[in-house]
Amino acid sequence: MESPTPADPSELEELYRLLAAVRQLDTAAVRWQRQGIIPGYAPLLGQEAAQVGSGYAVDPTRDFLFPTYRELGVARAVGVDMVEYMATHKATWHGGLYNPATTHFAPIQAVVGGSVLHAVGWAHGQRLAGPGEDGYNVALSYFGDGASSQGDVHEAMNFAAVMKAPVIFFVQNNGWAISVPTERQVAGGSVAARAAGYGMPSLSVDGNDVTAVLEATRQALAHCRDGGGPIVIEARTYRLGPHSTSDDPGRYRSLDEEQSARRSDPLAACEALLRTRFGTPDSFFAGALAAAEAEAEAVRQGLEGLAPRPGSEMFDFVFQEPTPALKAQAAAWRTESEHV
Structure with missing residues (x-):
């Protein structure tokens, strides 16, 4: 779907601040791993718009999000405490110290495709409970193009479609299933195309465009709230960094490919839209960067202050x-x- 043209800069400015905060936290987390503050981390560099745009769209007081191990950007967008989130990456606590019952952000899931089953189960419960005044509460399940080939994901999609569970299957197609390119592990090259086989609709969106992701997620939420059953969103993006801090992407892809992908940097795209559409001044971007850097430093201090359990x-x-x-x-x- 095409990107909508924003009529008001306030929402776009808020999205930019979130993108900047997530970018700083993500790049800082890689440094923290190199410095020995955390033992491991799965970077999301390049996927910020897909995560911020989708997380920003949901209502965390009623909907429930089911992440993998790479959804720091979603967690930040819905207000999860970042020190409590990063506790898992420090190996202080399994799944995060935050409370899933109050944040509506499920524990971090390391099993590939595992969170999809949990999301469908929760959504099926909402279907059995019936809609509220504003329709059904919705589950939002995150997974990648690699995970989309797991048997659990196919079973979850089929069950959700049969039971008309209000769940959004949000696929971040970042081009790589660790070291295997999408075209070698997704038949047809599109995860969204698989939705038709289960009788559910799908949306394919530019995952580097935060406004397009936001609009697609809002459309999907409306579909689920109205009782339309499940829906697939495929956000086409690119993983600019390694699969994890123990991965070397130079072994399976070229530097030219990475440099080409950087031309679609989601943070730069949002900045360009603010400047060209609304004439947003340099001072705004400098302030957003300063706030993001201060937040990352505060999270680092909080992480180092966590005592063993x-x-x-x-x-x-x-x-x-x-x-x-x-x-x-x-x-x-x-x-x-x-x-x-």
Whole structure:
């Protein structure tokens, strides 16, 4: 779908501030990993518009978002505390220290395609509960073009379509399934085209255009709220950095390709629109950058201040009712720990 022309600069300025904040946090997180502050991280450089535009569209007081391990931009857009979010990347807490029940942002999911099943399950519950005054609450599930080939994703899409679950399948097609290009692992080259096989509509959008992503997500939300069932959004973007901080993209793609993709930088595109359409001055962009840098520094300090969690917690969240074997393991651990 084409990008809408914004009539008011205020919303676009807010989106730019979010893009700038996410860019700074993301690039800082890579530095933190190199400095040993966090052990690992999955960068999103180049995908900021897809994440900010979609996250900005939802109502986190009623809708529920189900991320993978790369949705820092979505988390920031819906107001998740960034220190609590980054706790997982510091290996302080599994899934994030934030409260999913209050943020409506599910725990960070490392299993490829796993969050899609959770999203459909939650959406099916909303369908069974029935619509409210403003229609159904909606689940928004994030995954990549690589994950779209997982069997779990196909089963989730089929179930959602049969049950008319109010869920948006939001695919960030960043061109690479780790080291495998999209054309070698997605038949036909389009994830959105698969929606027709499940009898659901789809939207294909420029994932580097934050206003286009925002409009597409709003359209998808309206479709789900009205009882239309699931829908697929494919945001076509590009992963400018590595798959993770342990990856070397130079082994499977060329520098020329990366430099060509940088010409579609989502932050630069939003800046250009503000300047050409609304004459936004340099002072605005300087202020947005300064605020983003200050936020990243505050998050770094918060991360370094996180203390290790009590070791006993490893037994507390395995089962709702602990089994005899788990109780025995916990008792043995306590006994051994007294001598450490």
